Amino acid sequence: MAGTLLPRAVYRFSVPSGEDWRDQCPGGHAIRGWIGPARCGGCTAVAKDKESYGPGTPVLATATALLCAALAAATDTRPELAVWLLLAPVGVLLTVVDFRVQRLPDALTLPLAAAALALLGLVEFVPEHAGEWTTALLGALALGSAFFVLFLINPGGMGFGDVKLALGLGAVLGWYGWPTVMLGTFAAFLFGALYGGALVVARRAGRKTAIPFGPFLIAGAYVGLLIGAYAA
Template identity: 35%
Template sequence: MGLLVGSFLNVVVHRVPAGISVVRPPSACPGCGHEIRGFDNVPVLSWIALRGRCRDCRAPISARYPAVELATAVLFTVVAVVFVPTITDGGSSAGGAGLLLALLYLMAISVALALIDIDTHRLPNVIVLPAYVVVVVLLGGASAVTGDWGAFVRAGIGLVGLGTVYLVLALAVPGGMGMGDVKLAGVLGFVLAYLGWGPLAVGAFAAFLLGGTFSLVLMSTGRAGRRSGIPFGPWMLAGAWLGIFLGPVIWAAYLGALGLG
């Protein structure tokens, strides 16, 4: 599933910033214009079989395509290994499935948004805004099945809270934080808070820690200056996933160190 989704994400990353439909026209070689045959569109394997070149004109095919497919497969597997047990761990399987689907969806758009932000310094509304509907519906359905409406209310607080923090930063430091970051913060705040206050706190803090560290490294090596534009979306997403996977453990250790655990 991850391989197939990764193949589609390659289309999304290429076409969405250009304002092209992800459905039509069919994928074609940018060099010769020949439509890609079905048997040349098998994730990873086709690229290997073609030795990274178009079958018709022998133009090179970027290694990023199979890398995205393989990375998405690995990331989907990690999500499944970590969260599939929640489906059968004492709760409703339907509720656990809703959570799993929400996280797989978030992982898919995380890959697409990170690559698009790196390429264009944009987080397109066409991906971010529908994510609100998807995560609210999936996690709302999970709460309806399990009866855990506390998690859903907490998620709403996370959406408003993290979105407000980013909005204040965007208004206080013009040019330092884009409105795309603000919109994405609401989605991430909703999912993180649904999982708990610990994941929200860790995920929110980790974004600034990771992004700040990366910026300092670039400046110390002379590859960026104080006014250089560095996409923050990938660090928001990386921080959020750190909160999702390790938030409860890190938060418990932090409270324990303060004598509050």
């Protein structure tokens, strides 16, 4: 159900850095709200084939459902599953937006970090959980600091949005301990390297072509979280 609410947000957030969020459909009609399908009744009145203006709802809904199902299977009935299911749709939203315009909006990354730490803090008081909030906090600080250093070393290769995203993902991975943090981080760089290498081989990019790293950071964290949850 959460996946069906993402298309409109994807469209509104998918603007280049520095520009205001979209508040109109391609036909010039005002968009009300941030969640829901990306369809415009005003455009439908003009031409039926111009109703949709964003990503397809079935694709996002299916992807979100599959990701949540895998998280549920790995985490079982432990209480932290509620946190993973709440945060997973945000990860899908960030992935699609970053792929579209190479931007990770502060309006999503910073609340993600705050929500992860706050929710996991509550989960620590629930019986049968399998993680530690202290390690989650330290994981957020460690991964955020590491990415900040990489940003300072090579601003052209690491966006500051990735640094902010790393805070939230570090908290999620840190819940299950430092091996999970390291595994998720390694997987992120591996996925990014494989994607960049594939583009170079296909001659669709050069060695210095910038690629969005957010989707691979999220994918790596997802793999690390699945393994960490299953092994906990």
